[in-house]
Amino acid sequence: xxxxxxxxxxxxxxxxxxxxxxxxxxxxxxxxxxxxxxxxxxxxxxxxxxxxxxxxxxxxxxxxxxxxxxxxxxxxxxxxxxxxxxxxxxxxxxxxxxxxxxxxxxxxxxxxxxxxxxxxxxxxxxxxxxxxxxxxxxxxxxxxxxxxxxxxxxxxxxxxxxxxxxxxxxxxxxxxxxxxxxxxxxxxxxxxxxxxxxxxxxxxxxxxxxxxxxxxxxxxxxxxxxxxxxxxxxxxxxxxxxxxxxxxxxxxxxxxxxxxxxxxxxxxxxxxxxxxxxxxxxxxxxxxxxxxxxxxxxxxxxxxxxxxxxxxxxxxxxxxxxxxxxxxxxxxxxxxxxxxxxxxxxxxxxxxxxxxxxxxxxxxxxxxxxxxxxxxxxxxxxxxxxxxxxxxxxxxxxxxxxxxxxxxxxxxxxxxxxxxxxxxxxxxxxxxxxxxxxxxxxxxxxxxxxxxxxxxxxxxxxxxxxxxxxxxxxxxxxxxx
Numbered sequence: 001x002x003x004x005x006x007x008x009x010x011x012x013x014x015x016x017x018x019x020x021x022x023x024x025x026x027x028x029x030x031x032x033x034x035x036x037x038x039x040x041x042x043x044x045x046x047x048x049x050x051x052x053x054x055x056x057x058x059x060x061x062x063x064x065x066x067x068x069x070x071x072x073x074x075x076x077x078x079x080x081x082x083x084x085x086x087x088x089x090x091x092x093x094x095x096x097x098x099x100x101x102x103x104x105x106x107x108x109x110x111x112x113x114x115x116x117x118x119x120x121x122x123x124x125x126x127x128x129x130x131x132x133x134x135x136x137x138x139x140x141x142x143x144x145x146x147x148x149x150x151x152x153x154x155x156x157x158x159x160x161x162x163x164x165x166x167x168x169x170x171x172x173x174x175x176x177x178x179x180x181x182x183x184x185x186x187x188x189x190x191x192x193x194x195x196x197x198x199x200x201x202x203x204x205x206x207x208x209x210x211x212x213x214x215x216x217x218x219x220x221x222x223x224x225x226x227x228x229x230x231x232x233x234x235x236x237x238x239x240x241x242x243x244x245x246x247x248x249x250x251x252x253x254x255x256x257x258x259x260x261x262x263x264x265x266x267x268x269x270x271x272x273x274x275x276x277x278x279x280x281x282x283x284x285x286x287x288x289x290x291x292x293x294x295x296x297x298x299x300x301x302x303x304x305x306x307x308x309x310x311x312x313x314x315x316x317x318x319x320x321x322x323x324x325x326x327x328x329x330x331x332x333x334x335x336x337x338x339x340x341x342x343x344x345x346x347x348x349x350x351x352x353x354x355x356x357x358x359x360x361x362x363x364x365x366x367x368x369x370x371x372x373x374x375x376x377x378x379x380x381x382x383x384x385x386x387x388x389x390x391x392x393x394x395x396x397x398x399x400x401x402x403x404x405x406x407x408x409x410x411x412x413x414x415x416x417x418x419x420x421x422x423x424x425x426x427x428x429x430x431x432x433x434x435x436x437x438x439x440x441x442x443x444x445x446x447x448x449x450x451x452x453x454x455x456x457x458x459x460x461x462x463x464x465x466x467x468x469x470x471x472x473x474x475x476x477x478x479x480x481x
């Protein structure tokens with residue numbers, strides 16, 4: 001990679017900061033809270049001048065090239081759903097059920113036994129005739145808008161490194177999440193909300209905040225985590241309302257701070273190390289304008305609640321749609337904080353229950369985006385950290401072990417080719433054998449769909465230019481329309 005970034009490269013440099021500079025810079029940031037209030041009174045940031053909107057690192061940026069997708073939503077099926085029980089049926093499993101896998105068998109993390117057939121029936125759906133498991137019966141109605149990638153693979157059959165690889169592009173070293181890279185490259189179309197949200201129904205998922213963190217990228221690009229089990233907006237977003245001052249009093253106070261610090265800063269060069277913290281203050285003030293509205297799903301008509309269904313996951317998907325509508329760039333939706341789809345035993349009941357929790361809301365989300373004209377500009381990704389083996393796990397023989405050799409992902413919207421199957425696994429569904437897609441390739445494709453060249457989207461840190469895909473990754477052009 002070049003030592004000097006070209007025009008398409010987003011780059012930033014950190015500088016030392018003095019104590020007085022720190023205080024001066026902080027004051028300007030707090031003062032801009034007042035500016036946000038003024039803009040709110042005038043209608044919205046849409047009416048702000050270019051100099052005002054340019055103050056934010058999340059201001060919209062031009063992509064490297066024109067693209068159809070403007071935002072990304074990832075439904076993360078934590079734990080690893082089984083590809084041979086969802087979107088990659090294997091008739092050979094029925095014929096070999098209870099028998100050794102033979103030459104198609106591969107080393108597994110735990111002790112496994114004979115071939116295990118799927119307990120579910122598959123049916124060809126839509127005009128494309130793609131087979132879909134009965135446990136995703138509702139999602140199957142949208143299959144002509146979905147690309148099924150059957151040839152995903154990753155590096156190891158362990159949860160933590162695979163989750164980190166999927167989210168951050170590296171399975172060992174903590175790196176910026178792909179959502180942070182997207183907001184770094186494109187900013188956000190809504191300056192009153194964070195550009196990147198991570199939604200989870202209860203508790204923090206495995207590996208916690210590093211999954212949506214910014215690492216060495218400026219902190220403004222990290223994701224904002226919300227526990228969506230809370231229905232009340234003030235619990236969902238703490239301190240979203242100022243209970244100590246009226247809006248007018250708060251604005252007067254912050255205007256004074258701003259004027260004082262402008263005088264202080266006029267004699268000094270601008271510093272940049274506190275940019276993330278300052279921007280968080282400014283964003284917090286702007287969120288007071290819009291967050292109460294966007295997270296209040298009770299504003300939705302009853303037919304929308306009926307469409308998405310009940311429960312925390314349905315509420316998450318409604319929030320995801322409302323965020324996309326308002327120009328938020330990245331939304332990651334976690335289905336479960338614990339083991340989730342990690343069905344080492346009792347797979348038949350567990351996978352059916354888990355699919356029941358997400359099937360209706362996934363269908364509703366895709367259908368709702370499409371009817372609102374948002375699906376073409378929203379890339380939707382569905383998948384977990386890996387798949388599961390087509391052989392039964394010892395000693396219960398009712399579940400499946402982790403499988404990183406080959407598994408399935410769903411892609412939809414954002415210029416993706418609908419009603420299309422990409423790649424294939426072997427006859428048992430153990431390993432990807434045709435048009436293989438690694439997570440580095442998926443990341444390159446996500447960025448490409450948003451108009452970003454994954455080789456040009458770099459950030460200089462510790463003396464080298466880093467990128468999401470490291471030195472790997474190829475755009476999977478076949479999945480794009």
